[in-house]
Each structure stands twice: as C-alpha cells, then as structure tokens.
Amino acid sequence: MDDRTHSAVTVGGLTFEVEESGPVGGSPVVLLHGFPETSACWRPLTPLLTAAGLRVIAPSQRGYSPGARPVGVEHYALELLGADVLALMDATGIASAHLVGHDWGAVVAWWIAAYHPERAETLTAVSVPHPSAFGWALREDADQQKRSRYIGVFRDGQVAEKLLLDNDAKRLRAVYGDLDPDQVSEYVRAFTEPGALTAALSWYRAMRSDFGGIPSVRVPATYVWGSEDEALGRAGAQRCGEFVDAPYRFVELDGVGHWIPEQAPDALAEAVLARIEGNER
Numbered sequence: 001m002d003d004r005t006h007s008a009v010t011v012g013g014l015t016f017e018v019e020e021s022g023p024v025g026g027s028p029v030v031l032l033h034g035f036p037e038t039s040a041c042w043r044p045l046t047p048l049l050t051a052a053g054l055r056v057i058a059p060s061q062r063g064y065s066p067g068a069r070p071v072g073v074e075h076y077a078l079e080l081l082g083a084d085v086l087a088l089m090d091a092t093g094i095a096s097a098h099l100v101g102h103d104w105g106a107v108v109a110w111w112i113a114a115y116h117p118e119r120a121e122t123l124t125a126v127s128v129p130h131p132s133a134f135g136w137a138l139r140e141d142a143d144q145q146k147r148s149r150y151i152g153v154f155r156d157g158q159v160a161e162k163l164l165l166d167n168d169a170k171r172l173r174a175v176y177g178d179l180d181p182d183q184v185s186e187y188v189r190a191f192t193e194p195g196a197l198t199a200a201l202s203w204y205r206a207m208r209s210d211f212g213g214i215p216s217v218r219v220p221a222t223y224v225w226g227s228e229d230e231a232l233g234r235a236g237a238q239r240c241g242e243f244v245d246a247p248y249r250f251v252e253l254d255g256v257g258h259w260i261p262e263q264a265p266d267a268l269a270e271a272v273l274a275r276i277e278g279n280e281r
Contacts, residue, residue: 003050004046007020009059009091010091012083014065015067016061016088017060018039019046019057020055020057022049023050023055027121028055028057029049029098029099029276030059030088030097031057032102033060034105034128035201035204036175036197036200037102038187039059039060041102044262044265045261045272048266049273054098059088061084063200063202069199070199076205077206078208081111085108096118097120098120098122100123100124101123102126103126104128106128107128109123110214110217113217114214114217115215121276122220122276123222123275125240129223129243132214133236133240134236135213138212140235144232150231151204157198169192172188177258179259216242216245217246220246220248221248223237223240223250227252227255228255228256229256230257237252249275
C-alpha cells in the first residue's frame with residue numbers, strides 16, 4: 001500500500017514540495033535527488049526502506065519545487081542548497097538523519113556530512129563521489145574530462161535551455177537513456193514549467209573553483225557507483241574513500257548506469273540498509 005503523504009514546507013521564504021512515507025517514529029532517512037529529476041526518482045526505493053521501519057523524507061529541492069525557484073544564479077550556491085536541507089530537517093522535527101543523495105543530491109549530502117556532521121547519522125552517496133575525488137578526476141583524468149564536457153554546455157545560459165527543450169525536449173529525453181517512458185515524461189513535464197530548467201541548471205552555473213575543496217567527512221559512508229555510468233568514471237569512484245575518515249564501503253553495481261535509484265532500487269536499498277544497520281549495531 002502506498003502511504004506517501006505530500007506536503008508543502010516553507011522555510012526561509014521558499015516553499016518545498018516534500019514526500020514523506022513510513023512510520024513517524026522510525027529512524028529518519030532524507031533522500032536528495034539530482035539533475036534532471038525530482039523527488040519522484042525515489043519512489044522505487046522508498047517502500048523498501050519503509051518496510052524496514054524507516055521514516056523517509058524526500059523533498060524536491062531548490063529550483064525543482066515551484067515555490068522554491070528564486071531567479072538568479074547567486075541563489076544556487078552549494079551552501080544555500082545544503083542550508084535548505086538542514087532547514088527542512090528542522091521544520092520536520094529531525095535533529096539528525098541518514099542521508100541518501102543521488103547525483104547533485106549526493107553533492108549536497110557530502111557537504112552536509114563535511115560541515116554539519118552532527119546532522120548526519122550516516123551517508124549513502126549514489127553516483128557522485130566526494131567532490132574532492134571528483135575534482136581530482138576532473139583535473140587529472142582524461143576519461144573524466146571527456147565524460148564531463150556536458151558541464152560546460154549546461155553552464156552556458158545562452159545555449160543549454162534551447163538545446164535541451166527544442167523539438168519536444170528531444171535531447172532532454174535522451175539524457176534519461178532507457179528509463180521508463182512514463183517516468184521520463186513526468187520529469188520532462190516538470191522541466192517545461194516556466195523557469196524550471198533554468199533554475200535546475202543554475203546548480204551547475206553556481207559552481208565555484210572551490211567545489212572540490214570540501215573537507216573529508218567523518219560520518220560513516222557508503223558510495224554506490226554503476227560501472228556503466230556515462231557521466232562519472234572509475235578514477236574518481238576509486239579515489240572516493242580517501243576522503244572519508246570513518247567506516248567506508250564502496251559498492252560497485254556491475255552493468256548499471258547513472259540512474260541507480262530507478263534502475264537498481266533493490267541493490268541500492270541493500271546498500272543503504274547495510275550502512276544504517278551497521279551504524280546502529
């Protein structure tokens with residue numbers, strides 16, 4: 001049975017759409033989506049976590065919730081994105097939580113674990129390694145440099161929106177690979193709302209040169225990476241553990257691509273639960 005509840009939570013003058021599931025008294029898990037998705041990406045995973053007695057909170061983040069879509073790149077700095085999550089936790093009565101983040105959501109989760117470790121019981125980062133590992137790969141690894149060429153396009157405010165949305169969003173749809181067409185259509189509808197795609201791309205445009213300078217984390221962490229990820233290569237994945245000064249596990253999903261929450265929810269749930277249960281023993 002689907003026990004999801006949908007709410008609008010206002011913090012700092014912004015209103016976020018939040019999906020919540022599971023027992024109110026369960027250990028809280030905060031799920032942070034990436035680009036170009038919404039909190040809907042977590043729906044295959046959520047029942048697997050709530051079945052284990054966990055309380056799941058999944059917000060559509062800044063730029064993705066219509067009521068939290070300020071205009072201007074300056075509103076999408078990483079510290080503001082992280083502060084949103086902390087404020088949402090405060091508003092929902094959560095002192096600390098198990099964090100799970102995919103893609104850009106993983107970056108936000110790494111930031112919280114690094115700068116606010118008291119708010120993170122555990123961390124499961126999906127697809128994107130610690131930003132310092134990714135930054136190293138972007139500087140030193142030719143394969144990662146090739147994989148990341150799209151970032152320059154996304155940062156170009158004169159090109160990216162038109163490129164992605166022209167011809168019934170043909171190129172945006174192609175980004176999702178072989179995800180379920182109905183799910184892709186739901187995402188595309190979200191990004192064709194006025195200002196939505198520009199807001200989401202502002203996460204890329206707000207990236208600064210200190211992006212890779214996030215300190216090592218001291219929170220028990222698991223990094224989950226798909227061997228067929230087209231955007232994130234092996235070099236950064238293998239270096240991730242160097243930036244975790246706590247129990248750490250690297251989970252490689254052979255033959256799985258970038259869209260792990262939708263395509264491999266069982267394997268992801270296993271990794272998340274192993275991290276949480278290992279911390280609670």
